[in-house]
Amino acid sequence: MAPPAAGRPSASAAPEPPLREAAKRRRAPACAGAGARILSLGVRGAVMVAALVLFLLFAAAAVILMLALLVAARGFRQQGRRRHRASPDSSTPPPPPAVGLPSAKIRLLPSFVPCPCDGGGDGSSSSPRICPVCLDAARAGERWRALPACGHAFHAACVDRWLLLSPGCPVCRATVSVPVS
Ligand SMILES: [Zn+2]
Ligand SMILES: [Zn+2]
Incomplete structure (x- = not known):
């Protein structure tokens, strides 16, 4: 935050004749400071949004992974049931491989x-x-x-x-x- 600190001494020396230049000097650093602040706010906002997006992406990936695992587990269970049904006599265990x-x-x-x-x-x-x-x-x-x-x-x-x-x-x-x- 160097520009506002440099701008204040020039503001204290404002009563000198070339008012426009002084005003320019006053305004320019102030504008630069405000711009920097807005910029930093924007950067912070962008970073927060990026973090939020990343978090959401991770959460979505985790949810998708969980769903895939659930579907796979169900598939395995159904396969097992089908195999069990396919065996001619459910009371006798299936023959060993x-x-x-x-x-x-x-x-x-x-x-x-x-x-x-x-x-x-x-x-x-x-x-x-x-x-x-x-x-x-x-x-x-x-x-x-x-x-x-x-x-x-x-x-x-x-x-x-x-x-x-x-x-x-x-x-x-x-x-x-x-x-x-
Ligand atoms: Zn023998
Ligand atoms: Zn032998």
Whole structure:
């Protein structure tokens, strides 16, 4: 606010002869001060309006976001309801997602019927063959399956059930690869 401060001393020296110039000097700073004040008021107003607009924009964005979230949540709920209705029998839970091997591929895995005289399967008949899934010993006539990836052997029924849920060997987690015949 330098102009009004500079203008006042000139106003005190007003009674000097060139009145018009003095008046001009008096008025010019006063006008400049008023202009600056109006300008500053305008700037303040503009800043306030800008802040208000920004605030409103943020509020609108927040409201839109909330609405979008609500709509998405409703959509998910409706989808869930539709899925629930789509299931043939609502009393039985829907089947778990198939992340294991398809049964058609499991059937292609090599199977064998171990000989009762065959103990560990490697010629040493000291200990009977044990299924790692059910911990039951091999009995005559049972069908077994050996996984081609790692050679681990199980009851066919035990490992088939396992492989429907998980594509890895129950013992060493080796990925079971179906032989292409
Ligand atoms: Zn078993
Ligand atoms: Zn294995």
